[in-house]
Amino acid sequence: MDPRVVIHRPDDEGGRRVHVDGTILGLAHSERDLREFLRRVELPGWEDVDLLDSSLFRWEGPGPESWG
Numbered sequence: 001m002d003p004r005v006v007i008h009r010p011d012d013e014g015g016r017r018v019h020v021d022g023t024i025l026g027l028a029h030s031e032r033d034l035r036e037f038l039r040r041v042e043l044p045g046w047e048d049v050d051l052l053d054s055s056l057f058r059w060e061g062p063g064p065e066s067w068g
Contacts, residue, residue: 003054005043007034009061014068030067 007028008017015027018037025037031051038046051057051064 003056003058005038005056006058007060007064010066010068016067028067031064034064 004021006019008019010016011027013029015029016034018025018028018034020037020041020043025041026033028034028037034051035046038049043049049056
């Protein structure tokens with residue numbers, strides 16, 4: 001099964017497009033933004049979910065340590 005959440009490569013301003021279940025949620029500029037998107041889609045455990053969980057997340061380009 002493909003990961004539910006896809007975080008795309010940073011753009012020129014450091015924002016990263018975020019898709020959940022194929023739906024574009026917006027542009028995240030930080031982990032805080034990403035977690036807000038997860039809260040909005042009611043992802044269980046969004047506050048402390050492991051962002052490196054490859055069964056749930058696919059990071060294109062650098063991982064969660066890179067936002068700009």
